[in-house]
Amino acid sequence: MSFFKSLFSKKQPTARPKLNHPSELQLNDIFTFGDSFALPEAMRKQQLQVVDINTLEFQHQHYAQIVGQGSGQQLVYVSFPNNPKKLIKLSLLLSRNEVEALFDLDAFSEIFEEPGNARLRPLTKQHIYADMIADEYIQEEFMISGYSHQQDYRGTQPPQYTEDQHGREFEYHCLEGGAGERSVDIFIFENGDTDVYLSFLRPANEITELWMKGE
Template sequence: MSFFKSLFAKKQPVPTRTLSHASELQIKDIFTFGDSFALPQAMRKMQLQVTDINTLEFKHSHYAQIIAQGSGSQLVYLSFPDNPQKMIKYSLLLTRSEVEALFDMDDFSEIFEQPGHARLTPITKNHPYADMVAEEYIQQDFMTTGYFHRQDYRNSTPPQFNEDSHGQEFEYYSLQGDQEKRFIDIFIFENGDTDVYLSFLRPANEIAELWAKDE
């Protein structure tokens, strides 16, 4: 009798994955930014899908970098470094021409000169990302070593900092502005590739909606 009961019993529905915070996003999940005027036009009211999840590892910490794309070619980066307010770091990768439009390049080059005490003032406010730009930036990091992993280590520990199996090594430079809420993040990799991000810390509720992609 128990065999027939189990055979004809109703199949229980598979629990649906739900999202309560952007830090839980997985590849193919979708999210939408709100309409806050604190967001640049490249993010405001945009719907994006997660395309990749990487890990940034430093000597005493590591955190996820979520990459997402909307209907255009613009990529948006979310990362989750430790900060007292538990805010998300929202970033856009700048092209060389965008860096040159925002900053005097002689001043910008001082970021890479010892002792690493550069101060940087934008040369224009007429820029598509103006809402992310600080009045002035003061350098914080100089030649800080880290590793970039093309893997998601949110629920595990990446290879140890000094092991041969580490990710792609980089030198990290950073500048902060506007009460430590706006940043320039620079990564110089072993092969010479250089990524310059314009970043700012904003609350998680700048993301209005989250959708988990069904398997």
């Protein structure tokens, strides 16, 4: 009898634990930023859905990059690099026009010249991302190699490099300002594509609400 009971009984799906931290977000989950004036309008009080989860891999660490999208086209990137204060990194991808509006391009080009001692001062603070912008950025990282994976490798290791299975290789440059809590992050990929992010580190509680898909 016990055999037949086990054979025909319906297996209950395993419930996900309640979300307690943004790093636990999964695809299609929802999160909402608070109303802090430290956040730019692209984030403040915005509700976003997780539309993608990537992994950024460096020599000594890898971490998730959660991509959120609200009612518009603006994407917000939330990532979790190691740092002593356990702050989360909030980033916005800049268009070429936005880079040109924020920085002198001759000064910007010095980022890619050895040994990597560039210093940048924004051309303006009258910008929609003004709350994220430091008064000055000093180059901290020059041409660090890494991989971008379009998969979630939280809790496991990304695959070792092979001809058939590896992420997109990039060279990473970083300039920091605002006591190390604001940055310009630049990823140059193998095919020449270049992504420039304006980023800053904030407490995780800037994200005030978390919902699992279907709640």
